[in-house]
Every structure is written in structure tokens, then in C-alpha cells.
Amino acid sequence: MSAIKFELKHICKQTGARYGILETPHGSFETPIFMPVGTQATVKGLSPEELKSMDAEIILSNTYHLWMRPGEDLIEEAGGLHQFMNWDRSILTDSGGFQVFSLSGTRKIEEEGVHFRSHIDGSKRFLTPEKAVDIQQALGSDIMMQLDECTPYPAGKIYVKNSLERTTRWLERCLNHQTTSNKQALFGIIQGGMYPDLRKQSAREIIAFGTPGVAIGGLSVGEPAVEMYRMLDVIQPLLPEHKPHYLMGVGTPHHLFEGVLRGIDMFDCVWATRLGRNGAAVTSIGQVTVRNATYARDFSPLDPNCDCYTCKNYTRAYIRHLIKADEIFGLRLTSYHNLYFLINLMKQIRMAIQNDCFGDLFMDFKKQFDSQRR
Secondary structure (H helix, E strand, O other), X not given: OOOOEEEEEEEOOOOOOEEEEEEEOOEEEEEOEEEOEOOOOOOOOOOHHHHHXXXXXXXXXXXXXXXXXXXXXXXXXXXXXXXXXXXXXXXXXXXXXXXXXXXXXXXXXXXXXXXXXXXXXXXXXXXXXXXXHHHHHHHOOOEEEOOOOOOOOOXXXXXXXXXHXXXXXXXXXXXXXXXXXXXXXXXXXXXXXXXXXXXXXXHHHHHOOOOOXXXXXXXXXXXXXXXXXXXXXXXXXXXXXXXXXXXXXXXXXXXHHHHHHOOOOEEEOOHHHHHHHOOOEEEOOEEEOOOOHHHOOOOOOOOOOOOOHHHHHOXXXXXXXXXXXXXXXXXXXXXXXXXXXXXXXXXXXXXXXXXXOHHHHHHHHHHHHHHOOO
16 A cells, blocks of 8 residues: 555646645645755744745655754654654655765765765765665655666766666665555656656656656756756656656746646755845746845835735845844745745646646746846
8 A cells, every 4th residue: 555645636728737636644735736845854944833834735854964963763763754843744855865976076886875975074874775765764754765876967878877777776676675665655766867768768667666656856957947848858758647746856936837837746946945045035026136235225025916924024125134134034034935935836836727727827927927037
């Protein structure tokens, strides 16, 4: 019995975009959905109560960082990640592979796993597919990811082919090692770089394992957006219709629309909170860099079309003052708004899909969002 249940409820007659409901051990939610990133068992600057107030239904946490600190054993002792961070809704954990592979100067990849040094204390570590499963089982997430090798951009074709085939073998090892399939869903990850034939090969190999959901990795790693869309177009016809499709590490408004157009059901990205911590806001009329001097006497909300806590209570001038004064509250306000914006955008997208007018919504968004980029 699978730990999750996905029901495809409607396909937009105008575009083919998908609307569904995904049920996990910690609740069900509608898709397509954006998942805020809680790297170290917290979404930076925001409380679980604030996330619930904006209707966040599932968040992502990072296996690598929680393994390094405080350690999966401590979190398991605390009752699991949900209990540890006081979050009673769904959690997805990545495998830690992306973070390890980004440590290009200190890691060595071999068939058995990856040798690397901790970014915290320099200690030697060894991450295997089995270890990635062990950590995530201790964390107790609802959805966990296989260990994969995320190839950089650009990368040679032979390297990418060897890498994706290793990822396939690692998925088999993850599945053979997992003991919690009735409580945790394990997703396989499609790789293949920017090579259409390799993307197809990886998709066929990963999908053949029949995992409860399928993730697409190795995109949004520096390639032009048109390349990412081209790779999604290549594998979309191969994706299983009645299982969730997760595009990893993607979450700007344009990418959300383009992904949904190509059959994606789940997204995550640190972009929204990172943008907020840099004193900028994503709004219905484009990006607003509120720390700029032009907003010093602007007593309007961040977004005139937004009803979030930030926009209902505070002005651009006040938020700019907080940011310039290095007050944490200012960055919390922009981060709150940015996440609210993306979560609310996904609500609009789901409604448009159900009403068979997602294409119209996308066109209207592009006209409004691009016309006043600041």
C-alpha cells in the first residue's frame, strides 16, 4: 500500500494543464502546488503559524543540512521532523544529493556513494543511497527522494549518460533498502542534462520502477529557461498520468506557469524568501526592490492587489525603513508577502485549470507582470 494517493481530477481543455489532489499521512492538498523551503527545519524568518495563515500545505526540508546539524538521530528522538519543528502538515525531504554535489571541491563520486567533507566542521562523510534513505526514514517525512547525481550545466554527453545510469542504479538500491513504504513515499528522479535522448532514457528507466511519484532534477541549474522548457517538453509525454510530477528547485512565477503548462504538479524553490531577505518583493505588477530610495516616501502597500498580512498593514516606506535600519522585521514582512504571493498564485492557477481557462490566465499574467517590471 502506497503512503500517498494522487487523484487526477481535471485536465484543462484549453491547455492540458492538470488539477489533482494529493493525499499524504499528514493531510491532503490540491495540485499544482508550490512548496516553501524549510532547509533547516524552518522556513527562514517565518513561523509554522504564519505559513498556515497563508495556506501552505506542504513544505520541503533538506536532508543534507539536517544530517549535518542537529543530526537525524536527535530529530528521531524528538518524535520526527513534524514534531521537532511543530508542523502537522505534509513534509517532503530531498535526498541531500544536490548539496553534496554542489561541494565540487571537496567531494568524490564513486559507484557506492559520495565522499565529501562537512561544510560545518570539515569532517569526512560518506553519503550512499542507503544512508540517504536511513536519514529520511529517521526524519519521518511524508515524501522522500532517492539519492541522485545532479549533473552541472554545461556537462559533456558521456558524463551525463554515465551519471543518469548511476542515478537509476541508486534508485534501485534506495527502494531495496526502504522499510517505510506504507508511511513514506519514495520518488525517483529523472536526470539527463540538456540532451533530449538522455532525458528520455532516464525517464523510461526511472518510471519503470513504478515509484509513487516522479521528480525531474538537474534543471534550473544555470541553463537558459528555454532549455529547461525544451527538456520538459521532451519528457512530458512519458510521465505517468496518474502519479504526481515534481519539478525540483523551480519556483519563479514565470517558471511556475511554464511548468504547469507542461504537466508539473509540484514545485519548490528558495527564490521567494531569498528575494525577500534581499529587500525585494514579487508583486502582481512585477518585482519591486523596496530597499531602493524611490520608495522612501511611498505610503502604498507592496502590492496594491494583495490582501496578505504585510500588504494590509504596512507601507513600502515603512518596510524600506526597516530594511535600511537592519531590522529583521522588514525582511520577515517581504518574505511573508513573497511566499503568500506564490501560494495565492497557485490557487488562481488551480481555479483556472478547473475552469478550462489556464491559457487566458497565463496571458493576462504575462501582460501585467512584464509591463511594469521594476
